Amino acid sequence: MTIIVHHLENSRSQRVLWLLEELGLPYEVRRYRRDKATMLAPLELRRVHPLGKSPVIEHAGNIVAETGAIVEYLVELADGRLGMPGHREDALRYRHFLHYAEGSLMPPLFTKLVLSRVPLLGKVAQKKFQPMVDVHLDYVEGELAARPWFAGPEFTAADVMMSFPLEAAVSRANATEGRPHIAAWIEKVHARPAYKAALAAGGPYAYA
Amino acid sequence: MTIIVHHLENSRSQRVLWLLEELGLPYEVRRYRRDKATMLAPLELRRVHPLGKSPVIEHAGNIVAETGAIVEYLVELADGRLGMPGHREDALRYRHFLHYAEGSLMPPLFTKLVLSRVPLLGKVAQKKFQPMVDVHLDYVEGELAARPWFAGPEFTAADVMMSFPLEAAVSRANATEGRPHIAAWIEKVHARPAYKAALAAGGPYAYA
Known part of the structure; x- marks a missing residue:
């Protein structure tokens, strides 16, 4: 099932795209631009998650926010690849x-x-x-x-x-x-x- | 084995003591006071960890810093109690x-x-x-x-x-x-x- 990434330009969500590429998981990008005056995320991101921030991903009915939690979610989805080492x-x-x-x-x-x-x-x-x-x-x-x-x-x-x-x-x-x-x-x-x-x-x- | 908690007054390390109490794990507190002028942690904490911050715990030869990582360490030590729910x-x-x-x-x-x-x-x-x-x-x-x-x-x-x-x-x-x-x-x-x-x-x- 494809993962939807709500991605804000010039932001910490770039990491999510990178990890998806490293893991070879299928994804789709929804791009958002920063508000030109405030440099903040646009208000439309609030329709995805009440915090109105990026990154947020959607997958299998789950909305996952917070980069660290997204990273753990994707690693789990990839059966632990690039995740916690054995040593x-x-x-x-x-x-x-x-x-x-x-x-x-x-x-x-x-x-x-x-x-x-x-x-x-x-x-x-x-x-x-x-x-x-x-x-x-x-x-x-x-x-x-x-x-x-x-x-x-x-x-x-x-x-x-x-x-x-x-x-x-x-x-x-x-x-x-x-x-x-x-x-x-x-x-x-x-x-x-x-x-x-x-x-x-x-x-x-x-x-x- | 007793856990040593390097604890700074009025700080995020209070949570570590609380979790230890909730889990009933044995621990010892090493207390530190904030520098009165800067309100920062005292330099002596750098002898425990290069970041010189609190909390840091010591257990079984491990030095663990960063509250989120400490919380996961302690939950693991308590066989997952108070950790990730099944649902x-x-x-x-x-x-x-x-x-x-x-x-x-x-x-x-x-x-x-x-x-x-x-x-x-x-x-x-x-x-x-x-x-x-x-x-x-x-x-x-x-x-x-x-x-x-x-x-x-x-x-x-x-x-x-x-x-x-x-x-x-x-x-x-x-x-x-x-x-x-x-x-x-x-x-x-x-x-x-x-x-x-x-x-x-x-x-x-x-x-x-």
Whole structure:
């Protein structure tokens, strides 16, 4: 049964398309454009889910929102492929990064973006805030220095999950400056055929 | 084997103590105080985990960080108790809220807190930002109007996960004003014996 992806341009939903391509699952894209004034998702997305956000997928009568939950849903649908590794330490890392991407890494990047739009003292606040972002990026750099992919030796859905915050961090917080392992990881990700196919399917994406 | 919880006062780690009490697992608390000037976690937490944040748990040689991942670790340790329900729709809701709590609900509350500390136009920006918080709180109110607990008829770890963002939303964003189901849910939560026991174990907590 085809999966419908409600996809917002230049957003975290790009990951869902990428994972679908990696898993080879059949899908259809419904594209949405950001409101030009607010840069937020258009109101019509509220007809799909009360939060009016992207990504949301529809499959077999289920409406699934929240990227982490969507990723787990799709991995389950693909009989666990790219999901939790068998090795215990890799499994714990997999679970960690599945939550960490949106639960800890993304929030300070989002706050930084909001601060950049506050007139006058917003830019000052944004600068004062950068060290909080750097703690995260230095931690991520250390993890990627220790192993090729986030969970361990193999590429998993945890890498897919981590892509958007890291791409956002490159564009908003100089993530790759002095962090060669983050830079190399992003290059590796962008070279994957499934990543490229998802870009073609999703339309405009400012972070690749 | 006893679980060591690195617990920061007035923080999201309160949930970990609560879940441990609900599951009846043996644990030991290491308490940390916030830096009085910055309100951030003290530097000594970096000796436990490079991010220097709370919660972090130690168990059987594993160091586990990120609340969602800790919750899944503890549920697994308790043979799935309070974990994913058997009913499919409840299971999807369980997974959704496990990610939604920190992935979507907490970030705008955190941003609101940061904005409140920017001099001059920060307060104006904070007000302009409130509708983004309200969309979430109205959605949560609707979910709690439809069923007694977040995943369905039974209390689960998803409720534990949702407690901190909702308690923070009460204190920072008038979450219960005109939202009787959120108010009732919080009252129900605070009345649970395990919740009270966790409060006693954790020390100062401004949100209960």
